[in-house]
Amino acid sequence: MYCRRESKRLMKSIRFLILLLVLALSNLVHALPKHSPIPGGVAIIQLDKSDDHTRPVVTYNKRRVMVVRDKENWVAVVGIGLTAKTGRQSIKIKSSGEIPYTKHFTVKPKKYKTQHLNIKNKRKVNPTAKDLERIYADKKEIIGALKHWSDNNAITTEFILPVKGPFTSPFGLRRFFNNQPRKPHSGLDIAAAEGTPLIAPADGIVIETGDYFFNGNSVMIDHGQGLVTMYSHMNSINVKTGQKLKRGEKFGSVGQTGRVTGAHLHWTVSLNNQRVDPKLFLVEKP
Numbered sequence: 001m002y003c004r005r006e007s008k009r010l011m012k013s014i015r016f017l018i019l020l021l022v023l024a025l026s027n028l029v030h031a032l033p034k035h036s037p038i039p040g041g042v043a044i045i046q047l048d049k050s051d052d053h054t055r056p057v058v059t060y061n062k063r064r065v066m067v068v069r070d071k072e073n074w075v076a077v078v079g080i081g082l083t084a085k086t087g088r089q090s091i092k093i094k095s096s097g098e099i100p101y102t103k104h105f106t107v108k109p110k111k112y113k114t115q116h117l118n119i120k121n122k123r124k125v126n127p128t129a130k131d132l133e134r135i136y137a138d139k140k141e142i143i144g145a146l147k148h149w150s151d152n153n154a155i156t157t158e159f160i161l162p163v164k165g166p167f168t169s170p171f172g173l174r175r176f177f178n179n180q181p182r183k184p185h186s187g188l189d190i191a192a193a194e195g196t197p198l199i200a201p202a203d204g205i206v207i208e209t210g211d212y213f214f215n216g217n218s219v220m221i222d223h224g225q226g227l228v229t230m231y232s233h234m235n236s237i238n239v240k241t242g243q244k245l246k247r248g249e250k251f252g253s254v255g256q257t258g259r260v261t262g263a264h265l266h267w268t269v270s271l272n273n274q275r276v277d278p279k280l281f282l283v284e285k286p
């Protein structure tokens with residue numbers, strides 16, 4: 001006999017199976033960053049239909065670019081540098097066994113706001129010759145990590161916030177330190193009290209840690225396919241190079257090391273070695 005309790009139990013397990021199926025499918029569908037083809041933005045470019053199910057190799061300015069599966073299509077996720085020229089740009093696509101081809105996209109102009117900051121420590125604005133040596137070595141190490149490429153099929157470009165707090169300085173500001181022009185702000189500043197935990201915005205591997213002249217104590221996390229995030233001005237660092245991190249896992253805390261005017265996180269997102277706006281990847285509000 002098929003009693004009521006049994007049918008209830010059956011319904012429950014069917015519902016559970018549906019839930020599992022939905023979760024499995026949602027893992028296969030990539031939520032892409034926001035399409036924003038401007039300097040410091042990200043271009044989402046759909047590639048031509050291909051029967052080939054191995055990921056095509058795509059390059060932009062000779063640099064390898066992220067390619068993800070979006071439903072039936074391969075999609076290139078291209079980081080556009082803050083100094084990129086506006087107008088027509090191109091990517092090169094090579095699928096195995098097929099003729100390579102080019103796809104074009106247009107970079108639109110964007111005028112970022114200006115910011116003036118006063119730094120008390122004059123050396124952080126006009127470094128000595130010895131400081132410059134260190135700055136050069138820092139830069140080499142930082143770029144070495146940011147330009148890293150690792151294959152990753154299970155990539156996520158959906159980020160949760162590494163720390164909750166007001167966004168004090170947006171990405172892209174044209175900057176003056178003590179009235180002297182300097183490089184634009186290539187990250188997003190999030191204010192938080194010294195010692196506030198920092199968590200990984202997505203799964204990744206710690207690719208580098210260091211104490212740098214401008215960036216202070218820093219951690220760099222490789223998320224795969226040229227997507228690398230960096231955390232600067234940290235107080236404590238709780239991880240080592242090579243360590244795997246799960247989304248939400250703590251790796252250190254907010255501080256005020258390096259060139260700062262107060263405790264905050266300077267958060268950098270790098271895609272194909274171009275610094276892009278972290279906000280384009282966020283699925284969470286501050």
Ligand SMILES: [Zn+2]
Binds near residue numbers: 187265
């Ligand atoms: Zn900053």
